[in-house]
Amino acid sequence: MRAFAELLDRLSLTASRNTKLTLLRDHFANAPDPDRGWALASLTGELAFHAAKPAFIRKAVEARMDPVLFGWSYDYVGDLAETVALVWPARPGANREPELSEVVDALRSASRSDVQRLIEDWLDALDSTGRWALLKLMTGGLRVGVSARLAKQAVADLAPVPVSEVGEIWHALRPPYEDLFAWLEGRSERPTADAPGRFRPVMLAQAVDEEADFGKLDPEDYAAEWKWDGIRIQAVNEGGVRRLYTRTGDDISRTFPDVLDALDFEGAIDGELLVLRGSAIAPFSDLQQRLNRKTVNDRLLAEFPAGIRAYDLLADGEEDTRMLPFVRRRARLEDFVARLKTSRIDLSPLQPFGTWTELADLRRSPPPGDPTIAEGVMLKRWDSIYEAGRPKGPWFKWKRDPFLVDAVLMYAQRGHGKRSSFYSDYTFGVWAEGVDGARMLTPVGKAYFGFTDEELKLLDKYVRDNTVDRYGPVRAVRADVRHGLVFEVAFEGLQRSTRHKSGVAMRFPRINRIRWDKPSGEADELAALERMLELMDAR
Structure with missing residues (x-):
């Protein structure tokens, strides 16, 4: 110990x-x-x-x-x-x-x-x-800054072998992994990865650097498709064993029995889990109603029907297709999906473009309906194999620019792990009209990242120096029209919410800038967020 x-x-x-x-x-x-x-x-x-x-x-x-x-x-x-x-x-x-x-x-x-x-x-x-x-x-809350992939990388380095080889056999292994260590130390053969319904390590994309990347890449070498706003999944049916995995290999089959029933094929596909009503994609907030549940009832299944938008084929029958170039995998995926007799699995359509300027225009014009259903565009080289990890060059993601608002810090709470001594979790609000006509702050979100360690020390001191009340582990910070700290908050989208007093909820909020210079009275109004919502609804 x-x-x-x-x-x-x-x-x-x-x-x-x-x-x-x-x-x-x-x-x-x-x-x-x-x-x-x-x-x-x-x-x-x-x-x-x-x-x-x-x-x-x-x-x-x-x-x-x-x-x-x-x-x-x-x-x-x-x-x-x-x-x-x-x-x-x-x-x-x-x-x-x-x-x-x-x-x-x-x-x-x-x-x-x-x-x-x-x-x-x-x-x-x-x-x-x-x-x-x-x-x-x-x-189970270690919080020591180690991801599962980093731990597997350290294990792979013992041999050494590529970390993808450890990932390939991971779901056939059981703690305390004595067979894994025996193989890596040369004392036994490699454990088999051929368990039916196994997880295959996913291929990830790099973020586009517009100035550095587009100048040296040829648009003819790449296919483009929307980056859908759901969760990345892998759907497998092998030898009668059906599984639904997240991108990290977590088995979520029990939470989505409706999707599992639709896996009437032999093989493995990579795609996005979404709430699908016909061919229309529902906002991510609808999918959240199904996530992180041990079981689901009939009401949830009926109100939030889940499905898969497929964009890659990892296995076709007993054939492993990952070593085929994307252009061939894509053609086979189209045939694969066309043969399925279910509306719960459809194909992520490719988006034609000829130049990077055309792609930029496409990125600014999200699909019909709610624009938040697409986070941006994906780029995939036509000749790329399906390679585990995040290789440089084959796949890129170009996310849309985030929304920005100025909000006022209202509450703070200590973090966890190495941040447990600092007030690092911040609730912020925007101005709304009170019952008496006076301006009042209403909370619209919470963020705990987007700032440096040095900025965290300054924020922690600000919270301690300006605390006006305590509610258990939460501190209320002085926030009025004459005194308050303004955050420039970035977020990916908005949705209506009955759970929040403001009536809105932010998607992936984070601190974009600390506006030490801006008076709190000049922060944004709730009406500005409501106008954003109206524009999204109109589109």
């Missing part, structure tokens, strides 16, 4: 990708089996303990110390694991520190009645860093 705790601690203290990669690679090379496999599982989100809930952790610590004092400490620190690690009053005579594999084995078989005793015994035996790592492991 100590080596795992030191790894998490060091990962949390560096922002450098290369340093994180080195730390991970060294840990996987030196830690024994099965501990390194459980570490990999935790970092890739493949490890969960259903009996271990944050409520048990709070119950354990409140049995050892004054609950009010703990509440104050938690409010100050802002992170449950870090707070408990610091304040835990250990009892003398504790047992030896547990190994990571011991903790995992115990939690996987523990009943809810056992969890609190286990937590207390382990917290007594560990130092503060070990306690912090233990609690992060239990709750």
Whole structure:
């Protein structure tokens, strides 16, 4: 457990990708089996303990110390694991520190009645860093700045092999991955990737640099299509095994049984999951009604019918088509979709263009209906194979310019992980007319990125210096027509919302600029957002 705790601690203290990669690679090379496999599982989100809930952790610590004092400490620190690690009053005579594999084995078989005793015994035996790592492991919220792909890259470097090879067999593997490490260290053959219904690592696009890229690229080499505003999915039916995966390989089949039933084919397609009503695409807010649910009822299935807009063919029957050039995959995809007897899967149409200027005009003219259904355009080289990862050159995405409004900071809350000591989550509002005719701020969104670490320190100080009230972990910041901090907020689109007092909800809001220079009274009005909505509806 100590080596795992030191790894998490060091990962949390560096922002450098290369340093994180080195730390991970060294840990996987030196830690024994099965501990390194459980570490990999935790970092890739493949490890969960259903009996271990944050409520048990709070119950354990409140049995050892004054609950009010703990509440104050938690409010100050802002992170449950870090707070408990610091304040835990250990009892003398504790047992030896547990190994990571011991903790995992115990939690996987523990009943809810056992969890609190286990937590207390382990917290007594560990130092503060070990306690912090233990609690992060239990709750699944590591937040150390490591993606699943980075962890897999570190593992692949042990051989070394391309990370795509690890991704290719990932869904045929199970923690603690002893067969994976045996292969990478040359002690056994490569694990098989031929499990029916398996996930195939996705190909990603690079963002277009208009000045640098368009000057050296020939438009005749590329096909263009809309970048649809849904979620990237992979739909598979092999040997009677049907699966629906996200771009990261998460299995969401249970959430979309209507789509799963439509996979009446043998093969694998890449596309966009959308709410489709006939041939019309609904806004992303409709798709959100279906996402992140363990089950769906008949009402949701009827009101928000999901479907796939296909744009690539990864397997046709038993044939792997990924090594074919895009021009051939596209032709076969058209035939593949034409043979399907369902309205839930259609084809993403190609958009003809001759010059980059024509493509720019196309990008400014979204499809008929709500313009927010397309985030921009995709460019794919006609001769490109389907290559896992984000290779440079074959695919580009050219997203539309974001919408911008000036809004006033109203509330702030501490972040998580390395930001747990900073107020980094910001709720902002725009001006509206109150019942008495006076101007008042109404919240329209929340953002927690778009600023540098140096700007975060200044924002945190501003929040502390201008707090006027507290609501649990949330601070209300002084915000009126004479005093307030203005954010220039960028967002991808707007939708009507009955859940928000303002009646609008932003899509992907982020801080574009901090307007230290702008008086709060000059921020935008709610009427400006309503006009944006009217324009979207009209189009």
